[in-house]
Amino acid sequence: MATEETAGPDLANDDIGEEARLALWRSQLEIRHVEQRAHDLFLQNLVKGTVHLSLGQEAVAAGFAVAMEDGDYTFCTYRGHAHTLARGAPMSGVLGELMGRECGLLAGKGGSMHLTSVEHGAMGSYAIIGAHLPIAMGAAWSAQYRGTSQVSVCFFGDGTTNIGAFHEALNMAKVWSLPVIFVCENNLYMEYTPIGDVTAVEHPAADRAPAYGMESIIVDGNDADAVYRVARTAYDRARSGGGPSLIEAKTYRQCGHSRADPGAYRPDEEVEEWLARDPVPAYRRRLLDFGFAESAVEGIEAEVLAAVDAATETARASPPPPPDILETEVYADGGAAWRN
Amino acid sequence: MATEETAGPDLANDDIGEEARLALWRSQLEIRHVEQRAHDLFLQNLVKGTVHLSLGQEAVAAGFAVAMEDGDYTFCTYRGHAHTLARGAPMSGVLGELMGRECGLLAGKGGSMHLTSVEHGAMGSYAIIGAHLPIAMGAAWSAQYRGTSQVSVCFFGDGTTNIGAFHEALNMAKVWSLPVIFVCENNLYMEYTPIGDVTAVEHPAADRAPAYGMESIIVDGNDADAVYRVARTAYDRARSGGGPSLIEAKTYRQCGHSRADPGAYRPDEEVEEWLARDPVPAYRRRLLDFGFAESAVEGIEAEVLAAVDAATETARASPPPPPDILETEVYADGGAAWRN
Amino acid sequence: MAQLTCREAVAAAIAQEMRRDPSVVFLGEDIGAAGGVFKTTVGLFEEFGPDRVRDTPISEQAIIGAAMGAAMTGLRPIAELMFSDFFAVCWDLVANEIAKSRYMTNGQVSFPLVIRSANGGGARFGAQHSQAIENWAMMIPGLKVVAPSNPADIVGLLAASIRDPDPVVFFEQKSLYGTRGEVPDGEHVDALGTAKVLREGGDAAIVALAAMVPRAVAAAERLAAEGISCTVIDVRSLVPLDTRTILSAVSETGRLFTVEENPRLCGWGAEIASIAGEECFYDLDGPIVRITTPHIPLPSADNLEDLALPSVERIADTVRASMG
Amino acid sequence: MAQLTCREAVAAAIAQEMRRDPSVVFLGEDIGAAGGVFKTTVGLFEEFGPDRVRDTPISEQAIIGAAMGAAMTGLRPIAELMFSDFFAVCWDLVANEIAKSRYMTNGQVSFPLVIRSANGGGARFGAQHSQAIENWAMMIPGLKVVAPSNPADIVGLLAASIRDPDPVVFFEQKSLYGTRGEVPDGEHVDALGTAKVLREGGDAAIVALAAMVPRAVAAAERLAAEGISCTVIDVRSLVPLDTRTILSAVSETGRLFTVEENPRLCGWGAEIASIAGEECFYDLDGPIVRITTPHIPLPSADNLEDLALPSVERIADTVRASMG
Numbered sequence A, B: 001m002a003t004e005e006t007a008g009p010d011l012a013n014d015d016i017g018e019e020a021r022l023a024l025w026r027s028q029l030e031i032r033h034v035e036q037r038a039h040d041l042f043l044q045n046l047v048k049g050t051v052h053l054s055l056g057q058e059a060v061a062a063g064f065a066v067a068m069e070d071g072d073y074t075f076c077t078y079r080g081h082a083h084t085l086a087r088g089a090p091m092s093g094v095l096g097e098l099m100g101r102e103c104g105l106l107a108g109k110g111g112s113m114h115l116t117s118v119e120h121g122a123m124g125s126y127a128i129i130g131a132h133l134p135i136a137m138g139a140a141w142s143a144q145y146r147g148t149s150q151v152s153v154c155f156f157g158d159g160t161t162n163i164g165a166f167h168e169a170l171n172m173a174k175v176w177s178l179p180v181i182f183v184c185e186n187n188l189y190m191e192y193t194p195i196g197d198v199t200a201v202e203h204p205a206a207d208r209a210p211a212y213g214m215e216s217i218i219v220d221g222n223d224a225d226a227v228y229r230v231a232r233t234a235y236d237r238a239r240s241g242g243g244p245s246l247i248e249a250k251t252y253r254q255c256g257h258s259r260a261d262p263g264a265y266r267p268d269e270e271v272e273e274w275l276a277r278d279p280v281p282a283y284r285r286r287l288l289d290f291g292f293a294e295s296a297v298e299g300i301e302a303e304v305l306a307a308v309d310a311a312t313e314t315a316r317a318s319p320p321p322p323p324d325i326l327e328t329e330v331y332a333d334g335g336a337a338w339r340n
Numbered sequence C, D: 001m002a003q004l005t006c007r008e009a010v011a012a013a014i015a016q017e018m019r020r021d022p023s024v025v026f027l028g029e030d031i032g033a034a035g036g037v038f039k040t041t042v043g044l045f046e047e048f049g050p051d052r053v054r055d056t057p058i059s060e061q062a063i064i065g066a067a068m069g070a071a072m073t074g075l076r077p078i079a080e081l082m083f084s085d086f087f088a089v090c091w092d093l094v095a096n097e098i099a100k101s102r103y104m105t106n107g108q109v110s111f112p113l114v115i116r117s118a119n120g121g122g123a124r125f126g127a128q129h130s131q132a133i134e135n136w137a138m139m140i141p142g143l144k145v146v147a148p149s150n151p152a153d154i155v156g157l158l159a160a161s162i163r164d165p166d167p168v169v170f171f172e173q174k175s176l177y178g179t180r181g182e183v184p185d186g187e188h189v190d191a192l193g194t195a196k197v198l199r200e201g202g203d204a205a206i207v208a209l210a211a212m213v214p215r216a217v218a219a220a221e222r223l224a225a226e227g228i229s230c231t232v233i234d235v236r237s238l239v240p241l242d243t244r245t246i247l248s249a250v251s252e253t254g255r256l257f258t259v260e261e262n263p264r265l266c267g268w269g270a271e272i273a274s275i276a277g278e279e280c281f282y283d284l285d286g287p288i289v290r291i292t293t294p295h296i297p298l299p300s301a302d303n304l305e306d307l308a309l310p311s312v313e314r315i316a317d318t319v320r321a322s323m324g
């Protein structure tokens, strides 16, 4: 597992640098606070349907997104608020969509499991396990064919490594040497079932990499710097024609699978152990160790909180979607007419 | 690659034994001659639809079938005449089915791609790539649950290793430690495309085995003895609760993919090299080396040829299926009624 | 008579059959100790243990393939697909293998298995977790298709499906899981292929399925108050289809309305409409009208989803306008 | 005018569009140097090279997923599924992802892609390689569905499909691949959503698709000789559906017969019958009758397969009996 080097922090010789470190901090905070807000709004019965939070998994989204370039593609799952926010999608659009409001990213048509913001490179959240791996692979094919330097990044869970589409996408990505990065966020569980109970290997992604001619890579998914480094290497490989990567980030879902799930099946010690490894306070400590001013570190948090508050207000004030959009955008002509 | 030991043949200390050797010989011949007959009948326009021959791949079917026990299950593909015959299904039923006759194993309802003879343990030929791997796995689950010592054996091609169902079946078989043997007949091609062009690893099955916690096993699929040995080991593992195996048998399709295909895309040298490794004459030589009497060896071939001739006559004499079976056996009540 | 919710009825039916027949086994994702994501399988793992109630990986092809292989070798598996939308990831096994293999082998193999799944909208889950796909299953020769609307029918029809020698796709309507109703005491087994007349009326027949049944009944009540009296039929089983009950109601009333949750094109309403249109042509007093979800993916926002699904109001309005 | 077979027409249409638009790319199994297993793609690899004409592994989910990902990022992919039966192995990508994502994202993404596939029976390939599955595609909101019956329409409608901004499922009927016909010289682009009246008659309208079109025409000729004069309509495009052309023929003749290759339940004929039954009710002089394959998997023996598919004789007999 790639971890932070043990030598004392040294900002002068830091391979990550001040700007990226602050970006990693801000991104993790944005995710953390929007997700907590989503949870609060759900408790107030303002978020309908289901929600799948990334609390505890923020470092993965932040690490990859900060290392990304504009134009790169993000593909994620129903657990996709984090990745969508990390690309810069507006918080009000995210919260509004969860609340089924007109200001939602999808005007209420998609819901929390389908957040998408093409203008920010967030190419969709996919709610049927496995589907988006071949789709992300296809976007990478497109980039390769068009001769751009775009990279397609695909996030998914440990449970997803056991579905057929995973296998097909990884094989074809390698055969065609595509600029795609498959990122498995191994949070130890599918919904309620421990991944170890249903998987033939210990590391559901990394132990499968050789089956696709790829390197086994495991990273501490609660360490934004480690993720960022691994991401940079993978982006470089992709952009230089070196083909796909498969990365397993070990992390933990601090809450239940979805809003309906209190997560009671998780052993107490396991929860405690991972709460102690919460990526957000850990990153805060690291910034202070590196000598960042406490006021700067906290200033960012205050900014983020203010932004989340403002976004919440915008979303709350937004009306439900207008009924007349019910039958729009089935087809590219803007409508839903299947007959003349 | 497991191959025949180089020490001279010694029937007294032979781990295979006289009976099994003759059974391997007979089985290979039955397949060879029925397949050639099928080809002839196709040239006479008596076989309709499509046919996928196993010419050149006989040793795989024979090696596994001879090591099998009654009650074991065989699951195979459209290229399944060999495996169905090897379990003892009547030649007339096989040829009759290819010809669309009433005497066909399926009374003409299935055709060459769906040969099945449940009474012989031939649990079906499946024509959509990948589907039968989970099905064979399920039969093994059933045997495990019922507490029998039955083993389920699933044959498929190299091209099949790139489809999603392969991945799902292998993982679940291992997690549940099921008595199933997955046998990949690597004949170097999918339909017309070399497997190496579309696969991320060199050995499409064996290099994937570790991804399912299984051993990588490659065997010379043109050597019936080598196959038989590997099969016995896998059966023993399965029957003793040791779980599934994945075996890659290297072999070659001596003809095109199906009746429509002359196989022109194959390099001449490759074809020649593999014709020189034809399993049937090689096994004949081996039997003679082992001291079997030429008359015995040839006697078996004469018997087989006579049986193929007789089966051909039976099939030719059989009428087309009666029209009134068109709407039978959709449901278990024997009929097709979907309404009252 | 016990009062059960639909979700409790599912577990009750499975337990009833597992107690009776050791060849009944059950597999799916999170169905074991977790009791199912819809809490429809609570208690089964505790009673029947991990050999008969098996949690699987997220591998729907393996789940359905395993059920098929087990069914053809002596077991009676029940497979859960968590959401009916996920039929799409294992459609080959369902539509091309399970459905067709008895016919292709001229009856050599049987598939006494049940695939149960949470179907339909109303939970604000969006287009990939809300589909009503009864028509996907109905269009495939070789499958039987059942979709009950209340707890008693869930117990009776699920038991019948488990005992049936053919593969049955059993839809449980998500929006009904919380609905409570009486279930007969003791062993309860119903018959596939039988529709139920829920109320009789002389002016029109309204044919509905699953979550549309209570809405059709409520619409009929409204219409009755206005002087339009409707027969309401709960189809219950699409294959086999009880055309006798449906067609006799059409002949008697001269009018037919179908209420489907699935999107418009090629829904089961079209099939029933085409049968009635052909066979009751001379009895019809007016056009057969289908009430469906528009031909759109289902949206997630409350107001949009409610607008999309056939509502009591839309059913009543459509009948009224057409009869007027 | 050139004489082409249907299989040649496929390659001609793809070549026409690839020459015009470098964003058109093509992927599938054995489509490259091998020219496709039905020889429908001969010459494309040679003309456009391996970057635009890509052989894939046997990975239909990856093929369709790749097409989707490419379509939403600026390309216009054409994906081949060798046999339409294989839609089942990638149905999630087709039905749940490609079809629904524009709507779910409120129009943020477009899917200008074509999935072409060899559809239907008649080749003695058995139940898993012979299905006519137009209704599978038609029932999914968000897809367009095209199934031409002759070489000129293949060129024109495939070109139109490739240029269309929406995902199009394009069915090529296997049993027609060898059929020869005239194709206009020069660039030929037709319009989706337009049915074609192939002959006009006053007594009944026969509506058919793909391989059923020549049979419907032949049946109409037989019937004409007997004094029953039929309009024959080639539907060509199920979505969008040219109901205007169909319904005006129904209104004019007062009778409608649909001829479908897909098995009975929930076929497109049911949809058209239900539309006509509702909207032309007062013009109908007799019941609408659907002529379909029975609701069975397709058998492989010559005589059985011929018996299953709607034949010229069965079409003529059905019309005659119903009109009599």
Ligand SMILES: Cc1ncc(C[n+]2csc(CCOP(=O)(O)OP(=O)(O)O)c2C)c(N)n1
Pocket (backbone or CB within 6 Å): A079, A127, A128, A129, A130, A156, A157, A158, A159, A160, A161, A185, A187, A189, A190, A191, A253, A257, C029, C058, C060, C082, C086, C089
């Ligand atoms: C094909 C399919 N099967 C099942 C589900 C239901 N489901 C939704 S999330 C989930 C667990 C996924 O686990 P994992 O991949 O580890 O992702 P995580 O939720 O932990 O982020 C399951 C089973 C689904 N959405 N799609």
Ligand SMILES: Cc1ncc(C[n+]2csc(CCOP(=O)(O)OP(=O)(O)O)c2C)c(N)n1
Pocket (backbone or CB within 6 Å): B079, B127, B128, B129, B130, B156, B157, B158, B159, B160, B161, B185, B187, B189, B190, B191, B253, B257, D029, D058, D060, D082, D086, D089
């Ligand atoms: C899902 C699916 N895709 C494609 C096909 C068409 N097809 C039939 S056989 C075949 C090649 C299979 O190759 P392999 O697995 O190596 O088996 P072999 O034919 O060599 O025995 C293909 C692509 C199919 N039957 N099913």
Ligand SMILES: [Mg+2]
Pocket (backbone or CB within 6 Å): A157, A158, A159, A185, A186, A187, A188, A189, A190
């Ligand atoms: Mg997980």
Ligand SMILES: [Mg+2]
Pocket (backbone or CB within 6 Å): B157, B158, B159, B185, B186, B187, B188, B189, B190
């Ligand atoms: Mg092969």
